Structure formats: structure tokens, C-alpha cells
Amino acid sequence: MKRTLFLLCILTSLQSCNQTTITGESNRYADAMTLDTATYNSLHNTYKEAALTNRRFKHQDIVDLVKRREEKGVLQVAEIGKSVESRAIYKLQYGNGDRKVMLWSQMHGDEPTATMALFDIFNFLEGKDDGFDSIRTCLKDNLTIHFIPMLNPDGAERYIRRNAQYIDLNRDARANHTVEAKILRRMAEEIKPNFGFNLHDQSIYYNVPETKNPVTIAMLAPAYNTEREINDVRKGAMQLIVGMNELLQQYVPDAVAKYDDTHSPRGFGDNFQAWGASTVLIESGGLKGDPEKQQIRRFNFAIIFNALLEIAQDSYKKYDYKAYDKIPFNASQLHDVVIRQIDLGTDSVPLKTDIAIRRAELTVERDYCVRGWVEDIGDLEGTYGYDELDAGGLKFIQGKVYPQVFKEVNDISNNRAWELLKQGYIAVRVTSRGQDRLHNLPLVVSAQGEFVPTSKIVLTGTSNFFLGDGTTLKYAVVNGYLIDLSRPPQENFYKNWIN
Numbered sequence: 001m002k003r004t005l006f007l008l009c010i011l012t013s014l015q016s017c018n019q020t021t022i023t024g025e026s027n028r029y030a031d032a033m034t035l036d037t038a039t040y041n042s043l044h045n046t047y048k049e050a051a052l053t054n055r056r057f058k059h060q061d062i063v064d065l066v067k068r069r070e071e072k073g074v075l076q077v078a079e080i081g082k083s084v085e086s087r088a089i090y091k092l093q094y095g096n097g098d099r100k101v102m103l104w105s106q107m108h109g110d111e112p113t114a115t116m117a118l119f120d121i122f123n124f125l126e127g128k129d130d131g132f133d134s135i136r137t138c139l140k141d142n143l144t145i146h147f148i149p150m151l152n153p154d155g156a157e158r159y160i161r162r163n164a165q166y167i168d169l170n171r172d173a174r175a176n177h178t179v180e181a182k183i184l185r186r187m188a189e190e191i192k193p194n195f196g197f198n199l200h201d202q203s204i205y206y207n208v209p210e211t212k213n214p215v216t217i218a219m220l221a222p223a224y225n226t227e228r229e230i231n232d233v234r235k236g237a238m239q240l241i242v243g244m245n246e247l248l249q250q251y252v253p254d255a256v257a258k259y260d261d262t263h264s265p266r267g268f269g270d271n272f273q274a275w276g277a278s279t280v281l282i283e284s285g286g287l288k289g290d291p292e293k294q295q296i297r298r299f300n301f302a303i304i305f306n307a308l309l310e311i312a313q314d315s316y317k318k319y320d321y322k323a324y325d326k327i328p329f330n331a332s333q334l335h336d337v338v339i340r341q342i343d344l345g346t347d348s349v350p351l352k353t354d355i356a357i358r359r360a361e362l363t364v365e366r367d368y369c370v371r372g373w374v375e376d377i378g379d380l381e382g383t384y385g386y387d388e389l390d391a392g393g394l395k396f397i398q399g400k401v402y403p404q405v406f407k408e409v410n411d412i413s414n415n416r417a418w419e420l421l422k423q424g425y426i427a428v429r430v431t432s433r434g435q436d437r438l439h440n441l442p443l444v445v446s447a448q449g450e451f452v453p454t455s456k457i458v459l460t461g462t463s464n465f466f467l468g469d470g471t472t473l474k475y476a477v478v479n480g481y482l483i484d485l486s487r488p489p490q491e492n493f494y495k496n497w498i499n
Contacts, residue, residue: 109155372480
């Protein structure tokens with residue numbers, strides 16, 4: 001990206017940060033600095049942290065990146081405590097302004113999307129001479145920003161939600177049983193933030209109500225009491241969310257929702273709101289074709305960056321907080337695969353019905369594989385799938401196991417696997433798993449002797465079978481992945497392992 005493009009963005013869209021002296025409600029924020037999606041995309045391409053490329057990074061990866069920040073000296077780095085298993089928890093600070101902002105990420109160890117985005121923001125804050133120094137100055141002079149990028153390093157090490165004591169940190173704000181919750185509570189008491197950002201990942205199976213759209217980002221201004229009343233503090237969070245939603249609609253139209261706003265007295269977001277910090281919950285959800293959430297990471301970068309800039313200028317106050325209510329709540333009607341009107345009948349008992357398939361991720365070191373199963377059977381009108389198929393005219397067909405036994409999975413090319421699949425073989429056998437049990441073949445690979453393909457669709461049962469019209473195989477379902485046999489093999493994506 002050329003520097004002249006940066007400068008052009010500055011000249012056309014940025015004005016002085018000190019703009020709030022303009023009178024009149026309609027033009028009060030007319031001179032506020034703003035960035036558009038194209039500029040955020042360019043910035044993210046430039047400052048994306050190259051060391052973080054997938055979701056299952058470890059605590060040491062974060063330590064290495066924090067040490068780099070410490071060496072540069074732009075952000076102040078402090079170790080604010082240690083986890084149950086003595087892993088360091090860090091806070092990074094930027095700016096010296098009056099408005100105090102606190103952001104914490106990965107209090108659930110398997111929710112790392114925003115953590116990646118925070119390191120992208122750190123890289124931007126350390127930049128200079130790119131045409132955006134006025135933005136950095138605006139943030140630095142008006143805000144003091146406190147970042148806690150990984151609150152639950154023990155959970156992150158295992159890629160699990162809870163800490164090493166199996167306690168959910170986000171349900172420990174009241175009791176403070178865990179050392180990690182005590183650290184976050186202590187930071188809240190010492191910093192006394194005006195604004196808080198509680199950064200999470202949510203299930204990829206939430207959808208925008210009455211649509212098949214996955215909720216890519218969900219947000220919430222948590223309730224500070226059971227009545228879910230709105231005071232000036234919560235109102236500020238709502239205004240921030242309205243602004244973030246406007247930006248997100250340009251990235252992912254109709255893919256934004258609100259998280260459940262039932263008051264949780266144990267939750268940190270609810271308590272931060274009660275403690276006087278306008279607190280925004282950001283939940284990174286799902287986006288088809290983005291299994292490692294790298295696109296959603298970019299959206300986090302943009303909306304967090306944009307919110308900080310608006311806080312620095314007070315321009316978030318231009319939004320009507322009542323527009324917050326127009327954002328729908330999460331629905332839970334989404335599956336990985338929905339196959340409609342599949343013929344599961346026999347000669348004596350006909351049956352055409354719908355089935356839903358779900359895939360569960362199983363962590364393997366820094367990678368993962370999946371296990372697919374039949375999640376539901378019956379009338380599934382009103383539910384949706386990332387992949388959907390009208391199987392009218394198609395019948396369930398049991399797959400076969402290829403008779404030849406291969407030495408190892410590397411002896412099977414992707415093209416060879418595709419040929420076997422099209423011939424009706426759903427599985428192959430190998431004599432050795434090898435050191436790396438993961439593979440990307442569109443087949444079940446077994447090293448445990450006999451493998452039995454799915455013989456009948458049953459609830460919670462396996463999902464390895466074919467669909468055909470009686471003469472031709474049209475589709476395969478392998479470990480929960482729906483595969484169109486008429487399409488080139490490279491258009492499909494699999495994360496399987498050797499049984």
C-alpha cells in the first residue's frame with residue numbers, strides 16, 4: 001500500500017481532534033476525525049501481527065510479543081500478576097489523557113479473536129510517519145488506554161474456556177475465588193475506567209433471527225441491575241454500540257446481533273457497568289469461509305479502533321442510544337449442515353425428512369480436527385445451515401471401506417482420495433497413524449482395523465454416507481462435511497484426523 005493513499009485519506013476525511021467547541025447539536029461533531037472501511041482495511045493489512053495466524057496460539061507467543069512492545073517503549077508494559085499455574089498476566093498502557101479506557105481479552109481461554117486484533121492495534125500505535133500520526137496523537141492526548149490481552153493464560157494453553165481450576169472467570173466477578181478474577185477486579189479498582197471493553201468469542205451457531213446469516217459480531221451494553229435500567233453510564237455503552245454497528249453493517253450487512261442482556265450479578269461486564277464504566281461486550285461469532293476468524297479479527301480491529309477514536313473525541317455521543325434497540329438479539333437456529341427432504345425410508349416404511357449435522361472441534365496441539373454427528377432429525381423448517389441441501393429425489397446410501405490397506409496417510413493423494421470417494425468409498429485404512437494424525441483428505445482414515453460407515457441415520461450418530469439418485473452418487477457427507485461430488489476437490493475444506 002502506498003503512503004500517498006494514506007495521505008489522501010487524511011486530507012479527505014480527517015480534521016482536528018479538538019473539535020468539540022463547535023456549537024449546535026446537528027454539527028457538533030462535524031469535524032471529528034473519522035476513518036472509512038477502506039482505510040481500516042489498509043491499516044490492518046499494514047499492521048496485522050504476522051506472528052498470530054490461527055486461534056490456538058499459546059501464552060509464550062503472547063509473552064514474546066509483549067516483550068517486543070516493552071523494547072519499543074511506546075506502550076508501557078507491566079506484569080500485573082500470575083495465573084494459577086504461574087503464567088504472567090500483562091497490562092499494556094497507551095496515552096496520558098483524562099478519559100480512561102480498559103480492555104480485557106481472553107478471560108475465556110478458547111476465545112482469542114480479539115486478542116489477535118489487540119496486537120494489530122499495538123502495531124498501529126507503535127507506527128509513525130505513515131500519514132496517521134495525528135490519529136495517534138489524538139488517542140494519546142485524550143485517552144489513557146489499558147489493555148489486558150490474555151487474562152486466562154492457563155485456559156489459553158489448553159484452549160479451554162475455564163481456568164486451570166475449572167472456574168469460569170466471567171462468573172467470578174462477585175466472589176473473586178480465582179487469582180485471575182482478583183487481578184481484573186484490582187485493575188478496575190485502581191484504574192477506575194470511564195469505559196470498558198469485555199472481549200469474547202461466542203458460538204458460531206447463533207444466527208440473525210429469521211435468517212440463515214451467522215452472527216459474525218454480537219455486542220451488548222450489559223445490564224447493571226435486574227430491571228435492565230438505562231442510566232448515563234449504560235447509555236454511553238449503547239451509543240458506542242450503535243456506532244460500531246453502523247461500521248459493521250458496511251462489512252457484514254445483516255450479520256450483527258445483541259447478546260442476551262439478562263443481568264448476571266456474577267459477570268464482569270455487568271459489574272463494570274455498575275462500577276461506572278460504560279462497558280461494551282464484543283462477541284466474535286461465525287463467518288462462512290473464515291474458520292480461523294481472520295476476517296472477524298479485522299472487523300474487531302476496525303470497531304475497537306473506531307470506538308477508541310470516538311471516545312477520544314466524544315463523537316460517540318452523536319448516536320441515538322435508542323437505535324441500540326433496533327439491533328436484534330442472537331437467535332440459535334444454525335447448524336453446520338441441513339439436508340432437507342432426504343429419503344431415509346425403506347420398502348415397507350417410507351420416510352422423507354430433514355436432518356441437521358453439527359461438527360465439534362477437537363484441539364490437537366496448535367491445530368484441530370472435527371467430529372461430525374447427526375444433531376437433529378425431523379421437521380427443520382425455520383432452522384438453517386452454513387451449508388444447506390434440498391435432497392428431494394436423493395436417497396441415503398451407505399458408503400464402503402476401500403479394501404486395500406495403505407501404509408500411511410501420505411500414500412494417498414488428494415486426487416486419489418477424490419477418485420475413491422466418487423466410487424462410493426467413504427473410508428480407507430492405514431497401518432500406521434504416523435506422527436501427525438491430522439489430514440485434509442475427503443475420507444475417513446482409520447488405523448484401528450475395521451471401520452463401520454454410517455449404516456443408518458440416527459440421532460447423535462455418525463455422519464459418513466452418500467446421497468444418490470439410484471444410479472449416480474451426487475453428494476458425500478464425510479465427518480460432517482457436505483461434499484458436492486460434481487465440484488472440483490480443491491473447492492472443499494476438511495479438518496480430519498486418523499482414527
